[in-house]
Amino acid sequence: WGEQILAGGGENIRITDAHPGGSVFYALINSFIQDGFFTTKIISLLSATGIVFLTYFIIRNFCDERTALVGQLFTAVFVPLTTLSILAFNELLMLFLITCSMYFITKNQLKYSDVIFAGLVLGLGFMIRSQPIIILISFIIFLLIRNKKFRVNISLVILLITIFLIFSSPVLAYNHMTYGKILDGAGVRYLMVLAEYTTPEWEDKVFEIY
Secondary structure: OHHHHHOOOHHHOOOOOOOHHHHHHHHHHHHHHOOHHHHHHHHHHHHHHHHHHHHHHHHHOOOOHHHHHHHHHHHHOOHHHHHHOOOOOOHHHHHHHHHHHHHHHOOOOOOHHHHHHHHHHHHHHHOOOOOHHHHHHHHHHHHHHOOOOHHHHHHHHHHHHHHHHHHHHHHHHHHHHHHOOOOOOHHHHHHHHHOOOOOHHHHHHHHHHO
């Protein structure tokens, strides 16, 4: 997919459960390595390593060092993570970026620079898959209720959303130029594939949106 998009044939590509950013990134890296399977697996392994590494510092923002080490150990032996780390999937790079955003947003002395970095990595993660939008919403809620400094909190929320939109804008612009819409509707098709119970009318509506 990524190679075809880079070659200028993106209008013929519809990725069911992801945005094109991840595919393009993998294809770009693979242009140097020339082994797509190895490229995807090594990115998964490095991403899983980064998640385990950052888990300690995230927990350390709330608890003592011993608790952080125990939490890091549980993360290291967490079966879904260890399984994904040796598979050629694109989930872990997105999860690593989400983990980075959690490290910045959970700091005790939250600064504007932390919010900027959190929005930046979430925006990059959104270019790979849609799940970071859920994390963005949770961060917005957290920033609004974390203390009684409402004016400061509102400014942080605006900053977070702005940075997120800036760094997710390449994939939004690509979708608009290629498919005529900001979101290309591939997620709707993914929902249709997973749906256990459907009706002909519902399927017709989904196809219309897609």
